[in-house]
Amino acid sequence: MRNFLLEIGLEEMPAHVVTPSMIQLKEKIEKFLVENRLSFESIEVFSTPRRLALRIVKLAEKQEDTREEVKGPAKKIAYDENGNLSKAVLGFLRGKGLTENEMTFKEVKGVEYVFATVEEKGKATEEILKELPNVILSMTFPVSMRWADNDVEFIRPIHWLVALFGSEIVPFSILGVDTSNTSRGHRLLEGVPTFSNADSYEEELAKFNVIANAAERKNLIRKQIAALEKENNWTVDLDEELLEEVNNLVEYPTAFAGSFDEKYLDVPEEVLITSMKEHQRFFDVHELDGKLSPHFISVRNGTDNHLANVIKGNEKVLVARLEDGEFFWKEDQRLQIADLVAKLSKVTFHEKIGTLAEHMLRTKKIGEVLAEMVELTETEKKDLKRAADIYKFDLVTNMVGEFPELQGIMGEKYAVLQGENEQTARAIREHYLPTTSEGVLPESKVGAILAVSDKLESLYSFFSVDLIPSGSNDPYALRRAVQGVIRILDKFGWKFSFADLQEKIFTAINAETEIYKLTYTNEKEALSFVKGRVRQLLSGKITRHDILDAVVNAEQSDISELFATAEVLNAHQNDENFRLGIESLTRVVNLAQKAEVAVDVNTSLFENEYEKALNEKIISLEENFTGNAEEKYQQLMSLSSVINEYFDNTMVMTDNEQVKNNRLSELQKLAKIILSFASVDLLIVK
The missing domain is CATH 3.30.70 (Alpha-Beta Plaits)
Known part of the structure; x- marks a missing residue:
């Protein structure tokens, strides 16, 4: 070796x-x-x-040598009428590089076949x-x-x-x-x-100034930055994404510190940090009290030779960026929000969908629907309305035009400067959250509702003009947007049927298409897309695909309930009674599908006490199936003995058509309750 x-x-x-x-x-x-x-x-x-x-x-x-026994033609066609090998066998032997002496006969399921052992010597x-x-x-x-x-x-x-x-x-x-x-x-x-x-x-x-091991190189950068921290009494919150990027820009790292004029500290910290990080790949530095320091740390691709010249060059380049930031900050403060919002009617959101102003108008309507469903206070509704009226205005400011990474952040700052209240301003920033699949979520209810509304409007608009993600193709990041919606709803514990929400949104927008300039369509496809994202999020916590399928295909669309149900099934999957309980419930669901007509259950047609006992349980469930996911699970699992006794003593598919339909309708009622919890028939318990 x-x-x-x-x-x-x-x-x-x-x-x-x-x-x-x-x-x-x-x-x-x-x-x-x-x-x-x-x-x-x-x-x-x-x-x-x-x-x-x-x-x-x-x-x-x-290579490892191989030895394989291969099967050829049946023995009955191995020889011709003259006792010579048939063309079929000769072809088989020739293909394997073998002779007649190397073949044997073996019986497989009562039929004899030609067999041969093929050996292959491994190559160097x-x-x-x-x-x-x-x-x-x-x-x-x-x-x-x-x-x-x-x-x-x-x-x-x-x-x-x-x-x-x-x-x-x-x-x-x-x-x-x-x-x-x-x-x-x-x-x-x-x-x-x-x-x-x-x-x-x-x-x-x-020896030639190349550190080939990426992990070793990254660790060296960490140590060098830590040394600069200690030497200058600074703190540096290492951005892991930036560290990864810097590490892949250098072969021999040398970290160094530079500085800039304190006057730039009058510009918002986010602007300075963005200028350093996004445009120069610099790490921002803070004093021990947490205040931003007029310094930065960068990493050179090379040794410390002539490092002073390198520092001066980096400082000069950074100052040019900071000058831009300072200029835009001052210029934007002269602008009025109302004038900026008016400009949005001339900014295209998408050529098939309309302008940003129209997108905001639809988002505002979605926000109104959501606000009622989650029962925002009147004050929160007022703040939401104002935020929805203006929340994209910073996209046409000078600062965001130069630094797109600051959208929302600058909107909040400019809104405060122009007298907007804290909740409205905060919602403008939070509506972009989360910015990544695992990013931070909004903290305020108003910000959360605006974020959900904005993302749902994008989903429904793009689906309505048939710009639906397929495969890995998702140019408008709709998967990430919907994943953000799901995470926000889960965080705030807002409990409602997503299908009901979607129906209300479609009804509200489509009732006033002259105002909203778009008709929402593809309702089923949109709901399926949302459930697909629920499944994707759950797959990070739960490995059993059948549990995911059972939950996502349930006859309910309350996102918080879907998450809770998945966790409950996952927690109980190894319980002693799990298999038997699920088998009983599955039997009900499968038989209920055989119902061809739906009839009201007639108790006078019951022929035994087991039908009566099951019916009493069903009536009780219909009235009391309202607890949390754990309580619902326990209620359903407690039915196992009643269901088994019912099937042991009752012939559902009897020849009496009236009795059969009555029994199937009874099972249908129970199946409806079961499927509102999970599609248990998709669980694998054998």
Whole structure:
């Protein structure tokens, strides 16, 4: 066994594709090894902006040998009338590279067949590794490019390749580049690393100012920033996304601190931090008391040589961005909210849907429907109305035009400056939340309702013009929007049927299409889409797909109830009585589907005490099936013995048509209650 080293040397890749590309390469190589029967202990990965590399630890010297017994034609057609092997058998033997002496006969289910044992000797690992170009070129990227005369696309041009099995070079080429045992050091520093074997990779690159291990590089950045914190009595709240991006921009990190004029601290902190983070990839710095400090921390791609010049250059670039922020902050304060809102009637939301002003108008109506259903106070309704009238105004300010990341944040600040109350201003900021699938949620009820209303309006508008996500295609981020809606409703514990909410929204908008400029359609598809997002969210907590199916397909759409039901079923799945209880309920649901006509249950047609006992339970459930999910579960499971006794003593599908329909109708009533909890027939309990 030897270690194998592969390095793909590239022009600098965008930071956001480095880590995903490394993961993809590892997965493809791992699959390649398994498919080719090459055993190994583990795979170690390395990545920088200029290279993707991995080391396969203890890779076998050759493929594993195989021995397989294969079945051929039936014995009865193995020979012709002259006693010679038939064409069918000759073809079978020829295809396997065998002779007549190597075949036998075996009986399978009473019929004899030709059998043969095929052995294949494993190839040398070096021969198999020569096929790696196909694996590498099968990689996919968000954006690819061609260069020179190549027809094949890759993330960036390939400049060198290293392929070492132990100390031996494995010869192959990709797009005109041949493998060798030489690499490249840091782009800004001279040197050509040469590897004596696969084990010297990190050590040799380090001599030429390249830290190939991404985790080691990131840890070094953390330590350097921590040292600057301690030295200057600062605190730095490390943004993990920014740290990941910075780590994938450098091969040899050197953190340093810079400063800017204190006068810029008069500009809102969010503007300064956005200028530093989004545009310069700088980490913001705070004093020990939590106040933003007029300093920043950046990471250089290189050593500390001439670091003073690097600091001055970064400070100069940052000041230009801060000047912009200060200018926009002052200019925007001269604008009036009413004038900005008026501009929104000329801003297109989507060419098939209308303007931002029309989107806001529909959002406001959805907010009114929601406000009634969750019983907002009159004061909250007033604040919601005002917020809905203006909440997108900051999109046409100078600041948000330059820094789109500040939408909502600047809206809140400008609203406060112009005398809007705290709840209205806060809702303007919170309506964007959550900004990511796991992002923070609104804290205020008014902000939460506005956020839900805005996201639902987007959902229903795009669905109404048939711009419905399919597969992985979701250009308008409707999945994320609906996931945000579900998380918000779950957080606030607002209990109502989502189907009822949707129906009220469609009715309200479609009754006044002249005002709202859009007719809502595709109601069933929209509700199904929402339930699909519920399932997706639940799948992060619950692994059993049948539980997810049972919950999402229940005859109810109260999102908080769906979550609670899933948790209850998940908690009880290993209970001793779970299987028997679910089987009893499933039997009711399955038989109830056989009802061809619905009739009122006539107790005079009951022929035994078990029908009466079940009917009493059903009547009781219809009146009292109102508790939480746990209570409903216990109520249903308590029916098990009554249901079993009923079926043991009652022939539902009797020849008497009147009695049969009466019994099926009785089961239908119970099935309706069961299915309002969960589609238990989808649970796998065998």
